Amino acid sequence: MYWMDMTEQEIADTVGAFGVPKFRAAQVRDWLKKGVRPEDMTNLPKNLREQLSSVPFGGARIFDKRISEKDGTVKYLFELEDGNLVEGVLMRYSYGNTVCLSTQVGCNMGCKFCASTLEGCVRSLRPGEMLSFLAEIERDEPPTDRERTVTNIVLMGSGEPLDNYDNVVTFLKRVTSPSGPNISARNISLSTCGLVPKIYSFIDDAPHVTLSISLHAHSNEVRSSIMPVNKAYPIEQVLEAANTYAQRTGRRVVFEYALIGGVNDSEADAKALAQRLKGMLCHVNLIPLNPVKERGLNGVTRQHAYRFQGWLEENRISATVRREMGADIEGACGQLRRRVLNEMRG
Ligand code: SAH
Secondary structure, eight states, X not given: OOGGGOOHHHHHHHHHTTTOOTHHHHHHHHHHHTTOOGGGOTTSXXXXXXXXXXXXXXXXXXXXXXXXXXXXXXEEEEEETTSOEEEEEXXXXXXXXXXEEXXXXXXXXXXXXXSTTTTOEEEEOOHHXXXXXHHHHHHHSOOSSSSOSOOXXXXXXXXXXXXXXXXXXXXHHHHTOTTTTOOOGGGEEEEESOOHHHHHXXXXXXXXXXXXXXXXXXXXXXXXXXXXXXXXXXXXXXXXXXXXXXXXXXXXXXXXXXXXXXXXXXXXXXXXXXXXXXXXXXXXXXXXXOOOGGGOOOOOOHHHHHHHHHHHHHTTOOEEEOOOOOGGGTOSTTHHHHHHHHHHHO
């Protein structure tokens, strides 16, 4: 058991086992909420701090950080206690700050355009590690005009969140808890490549969290060629699950659609996509593909993305082109981690 993963009761029991007065547990709990390690819990006696340090902390440290000169986006590389590295991004918008968090070190889904999955999934992240990313960012970028720096979370970093289901749901419960970071579930989005049975569980377990689905194609032929997961859960099943989410929650599903030059970006593709989505409470988020060196797929210009948006809108599908954040700092999934790992390997 790790400090950062413990519930309040588990903290009380663990601290209590060291034979100290009860109020110490509340002090430890308050520090852990801020992601502080036992050695830095300054209002505890030194020998207690040492005793508490015998239990592993289970959090992250900032290993590297890049700040975009263009838009102030901050890309973090976190180091976990086992030495693994994982990315997170802080993006500044007019309505607040969004943090993009990873849910796994690497990924097993094998999408052909993505850098995160090139070497498979090393391991899934624990809830306390994901909470620790937030705490580290809050400490690194203290809020100026509001209570917290982070107002919104998107689980769109490396990893497939629904492939780490229990940990992610526990994280969502804790991060939305009034006694924790207290971030509104409505300000949180989870993105999945389409693990259909888990989407149904997610509707039951976290109905207030926004569901994003990486669609990227309108046909099984193209989707299977770029997303192996489509062979297990074809597009019809993904759309049925998406529709169930929309019906049950009354909220729109967001479909992510990475525009890949010559693969899924023609006017005919837009029409066929609109046909598929007709009548569904949904929104399409268009992302010009960020070409990954190892992948050999092409992006499209922003101008072309706006044209594609127009084609969807002509067919009454609501769509936007995602703002490009941190293009100068390897904002795309898995790219910074890969480069640092390659540098370290020499
Ligand atoms: N595994 C989840 C979470 C990743 S979210 C999922 O698949 O949804 C990251 C989003 O960025 C996904 O929509 C993913 O398909 C997309 N993406 C990955 N690599 C990309 C690239 N090189 N350019 C543009 N989008 C990319």
